[in-house]
């Protein structure tokens with residue numbers, strides 16, 4: 001059981017996450033309808049303004065709040081109720097993050113920050129927008145402290161013992177986050193805030209983009225790793241299996257820290273100011289992340305097979321039929337895993353040096369991250385919320401909610417496949433992303449895209465229907481479902497797994513290697529950007 | 544640390560494929576210059592673009608037998624020049640820069656695609672083997688009129 005005071009902290013995060021995904025989803029639907037020219041927005045709203053809001057509400061607010069809500073509950077479940085200090089720090093973090101979110105949304109609605117969620121210089125938003133973003137990140141530092149402190153206290157109280165796997169994974173995810181945010185914090189505090197306040201006249205654009213992407217790529221692993229936590233630790237218990245290998249699971253998380261940070265240049269492959277050789281080095285490091293991904297795929301399917309066979313599945317694939325397909329706690333994360341296969345393949349294409357040129361900044365890219373974060377991560381989070389919300393609220397998920405949850409998942413998968421599929425195909429034909437109307441005066445090349453944009457609108461509509469169902473179910477599970485006890489499933493490692501090597505929990509070693517790789521990949525190019533810096537740019541407000 | 548036998552095979556196969564794949568990309572990118580992604584290191588003062596060569600005379604210039612340079616200035620929300628005619632089979636070096644914010648330079652349906660950041664010049668080369676009317680567009684959000692930012696390229 002998660003202690004009631006800790007449940008409250010988790011639930012506060014989930015309420016914000018649900019509000020964000022609902023409003024963000026509405027904006028997403030509007031975007032799809034505008035692009036396909038089915039509707040036009042009222043003059044008081046512009047496309048890029050809602051696109052900024054959609055990006056921030058989905059990619060920053062929904063994800064971050066959901067992740068912390070899940071992490072607090074997981075850590076409290078496995079290491080015992082949070083210490084007073086940790087809980088207090090958690091609440092301070094929540095308040096700072098929420099204030100940051102409100103201020104960000106206000107600035108966007110006031111049309112003071114129509115710069116998209118990547119806020120590329122030298123488009124210049126109101127200083128309060130950058131300050132608000134900084135607040136969100138500072139808030140996460142208090143939240144990270146709370147979780148890391150709880151974990152450190154547990155280790156002190158249980159010397160020589162292996163820490164609970166899910167708590168270890170939460171800490172690894174936060175280590176990644178803390179190292180990654182250094183880049184965006186430097187950019188926001190030392191470049192954007194002084195420049196938008198007028199303290200300095202000019203900004204080094206390439207440097208700001210490099211610092212942004214130093215953060216922007218590991219950010220996607222910050223979304224993904226909590227989904228992996230559920231796949232590695234929770235799904236095996238739901239299917240009455242065991243964790244395939246405790247030590248390999250830990251190793252996979254550590255490798256994600258190493259290989260997700262020194263790779264930001266693969267978002268800047270088509271940019272001037274960075275030489276070709278350094279870009280290629282980061283392409284190679286980018287691909288190293290395939291190794292822990294393969295480890296994860298193996299471990300998960302091994303768990304499925306072992307559990308399916310234990311239920312009497314025979315033959316090469318007979319075990320597959322024995323899995324609990326009608327249990328949303330299994331079905332939703334499983335759907336996420338399956339979608340991650342084509343999603344990951346698309347990522348390999350994006351990162352492939354010259355192949356990037358075909359799809360860079362086309363709507364293919366948008367299709368790609370709706371499959372990864374919008375489908376794989378989001379569906380796994382849905383799957384988590386079906387049991388975690390009632391668990392935290394002392395209620396139960398009824399049979400009916402379970403079945404509706406399966407429908408909700410299916411509609412989301414269906415909508416995402418249509419929308420992302422259309423995005424991928426029209427991106428290959430050159431359809432640009434982040435563009436309100438793509439008719440270009442009826443140019444013949446652009447006329448090929450129309451049919452796909454209708455597909456995007458159809459897929460987007462299914463997504464929004466699924467979202468309405470989801471929100472209704474979440475309200476039900478939070479306030480109306482019957483009282484009772486819902487299980488918080490945590491699997492154990494298989495008996496024949498061996499002792500976990502001590503080095504896997506020696507953080508100094510891993511953080512040290514991470515920094516060495518980062519210095520290797522970034523020091524010379526960044527020194528170059530500063531020494532041979534291009535003339536700086538003053539700010540522009542083109543909206 | 545114990546690793547299951549099948550998992551070892553799986554990881555070795557995966558890693559070998561990965562190495563082969565990366566070697567292919569690397570060899571292609573480093574042995575033929577036109578295959579590397581655009582990575583020009585030349586800097587320029589964004590406020591003085593129009594008086595700095597070669598941007599003081601934007602447009603198409605013949606530099607050799609069926610070889611051309613196309614110099615273009617990007618600005619919210621348009622390209623200068625806005626219309627270009629190129630003979631079929633020409634090898635064209637695109638040389639571009641921005642005088643304000645970040646733009647994208649894409650010729651839809653081809654591999655011509657690069658980021659154009661203020662303070663830097665970017666460039667790449669492409670050969671037009673087929674006739675047709677191509678659409679040049681900006682694929683990076685550059686303000687409220689971003690979707691109007693385009694130019695025409697006619698291959699005759």
Ligand code: HEM
Pocket residue numbers: 024025026028029031032035051052054055058059062063116117118363366370373374375378433434435436456459460461463464467
């Ligand atoms: C109802 C579900 C959703 C719909 C209908 C939807 C629709 C869209 C559309 C049409 C765009 C492209 C706009 C353009 O480039 O012109 C977009 C962009 C985007 N979406 Fe979604 N989306 C949904 C859910 C999500 C989710 C769950 C996430 C992440 C958790 C997400 C994250 C993003 C991001 C980061 C962008 C890019 C914004 C930018 O380019 O600045 N979306 N969405």
Ligand SMILES: [Cu+2]
Pocket residue numbers: 618619620645646647681682683684685689692
């Ligand atoms: Cu532009």
Ligand SMILES: [Cu+2]
Pocket residue numbers: 646647681682683684685686689690692
């Ligand atoms: Cu633009």
